[in-house]
Amino acid sequence: MTETEVLIVGGGVVGLSAAALLSWHGVSCRLVERRADLSIHPRARGFNPRAVELLRQIGLEPEVLKASEGFAGHTMRARVESLTGKELFRADLPTATDLDRLSPSPWALCSQDRLEPLLRAHAAKLGADLAFGVELTAFEQDADGVTATVRSRADGSTERIRATYLIGADGVRSRVRQRLGIALKGTPALLRQLSIVFKADLREHLGDRRFAICQVVNDTVEGLLVHDDTLTQGTLYIQYDPAKGQNSADYPWPRCEQLVRAAIGVPDLPVRILDTQSWELSALTATGYGEGRVFLAGDAVHVMPPVGGFGASTGIQDAHNLAWKLAYVLRGKAGVELLDSYEAERAPVAEFTVEQCLKRVTSGTGFGRPPADAGLVDDLTLTLGFRYTAGDPSTPSGEPGTRAPHVPLADGRSTLDLFGREMCLLAGAGWRAAVPDVETHVMTEPEWAARYGVSDDGAVLVRPDGIVAWRGNAPAELPGVLARALCRDTG
Structure with a gap:
């Protein structure tokens, strides 16, 4: 065994x-x-x-x-009649500049x-x-x-x-x-989808555009079109409805070739299907x-x-x-x-x-900014603003239960690079407490305390997964905090 x-x-x-x-x-x-x-x-x-x-x-x-x-x-989201046809909508993913203050990645x-x-x-x-x-x-x-x-x-x-x-x-x-x-x-089988992976030369038809994802809507095909960085391979995602007697068997590869050509907008474009796969959007x-x-x-x-x-x-x-x-x-x-x-x-x-x-x-907002009444948070908040304590997701703040904020360090690294296999204590210059099994880093960056919501001589305990476990100014609290965070018997 x-x-x-x-x-x-x-x-x-x-x-x-x-x-x-x-x-x-x-x-x-x-x-x-x-x-x-x-x-x-x-x-x-x-x-x-x-x-x-x-x-x-x-x-x-x-x-x-x-x-x-x-x-x-490849940051463009768009809705088009076809890749070579009329563009109906466009928006871009957040750029690196948008993320610099929030993440090193x-x-x-x-x-x-x-x-x-x-x-x-x-x-x-x-x-x-x-x-x-x-x-x-x-x-x-x-x-x-x-x-x-x-x-x-x-x-x-x-x-x-x-x-x-x-x-x-x-x-x-x-x-x-x-x-x-x-x-x-929850909601199973909201839509039935077919993924069509294909080879085709898209360079001429893309021009200088580079899509993260492109929604295609025309009389022949409706779906999502994506392409790789070689500009010679892509995937077309289409829907079918079993309630109308449709199934994945209705899409043999010759028909898939026709749908790809319609999505690109070139009727005689050479297309080779690599594979198809059906799945449910749930x-x-x-x-x-x-x-x-x-x-x-x-x-x-x-x-x-x-x-x-x-x-x-x-x-x-x-x-x-x-x-x-x-x-x-x-x-x-x-x-x-x-x-x-x-x-x-x-x-x-x-x-x-x-x-x-x-x-x-x-709400139909996958390709644009959500309306105020859609009940949506923005993508960056949803990505980085989660919390493991009570409350709705919010911008990273250093509160216990949230992702520890990114702060650039003097050596070019991020505070996130300090979090590894052990519990980590970020502490102000005046902190003198030594805690067993905890890596302590004295912070000299002026921005760190404000970003983590502590005073200059405060401290923050961070778990190996980069989640804030505790923050405060009292060294005497740490042993008990650490024991509770790790579910250890304090005797």
Whole structure:
């Protein structure tokens, strides 16, 4: 029987992120994925600054930004009759200048099919055991761990794995979630979609425009058109309605070629279809994030309309939140009750994000600024303003339960670069308290205290995931604060 500390089921962006993060924390993990290889479908078209901040922490940001270089300037959202036809609307994603004060990390405009190979390689480099073409067939848990059976899809051979914990990151149809009996709630199958990945030379028809996403509306086709940085490959997303007797079989590749030509606006354009994939546009959240020693993450617990690029980024944040807590519990640095905070913290954030993405679809504001009465917060607030304490998301402020604000440091780094595997104390020059198991950084930057909401001689305790746990001026409070944050018995 193979043994590992954490078994991860699912080798998409969230499962691979979990593998990389756990390995970075020194936790042994085994990942199994039923597909033989990664998907060629772009799916997520970019990753927001918060997700990139988390990849930055484990040293992956440079590679992600390198993979994104060709997409620099691909910031236009537009509605057109066709790529060569009349432009009906245009708006741009936030620029790096807009983000400078909020984050050291930009939007990563590379697609999911480019990020996943980087995550897989990085996780393997850090020591994760990754097995593709292997599916979970059964698992059971007891007081000490989880015993799982997996099967090779190539030769049918089986293997038993003993793990201390299991993470189900196996998507909206999660077998792990189903075996736990956890339901999804919300709006299923709001729309049925078909993704058409194609090859075609778009350079002449794009001109100097570079789209993040383009909505096409004409008499032949309505859908979303995106292109990569080679300007020779793209994806067309169209809708079909089963209530009208339509299904994905109605779209053989020759018809898909015609639809692509209509979206581009060139009837005789050479087009080659690479693949098609049907999927449902839904707004769903799970009624639970796990049970006992089994946890769920990503699409297994939240599915949101792909407006604004929040789905995969939210899943990466799930993995990040869970990884440090598992590491602390496994190493005896925290009480097992710390794991209860995973659902308590992530579920409200996911529900709010799903709700906001659904409103962007139903109010028709996915390609423009939301009207004042739409009940929407702006994209940057939704990206960086989440909080794990009571209240609505707001601009980062240094309050406990919120993301620790970015402040540029004198050496060119960010305060976010100070947060790693241990609890971190940012302290004013007059602070003299030494706290075991806490990395202390004396702050000399004039801006830091105001950004974190403390006096010049105050201090802020930040968790390994960059979330503020406490702020104040009294050193005597720290031991108790630290014990509560890590669910340790204070005796």
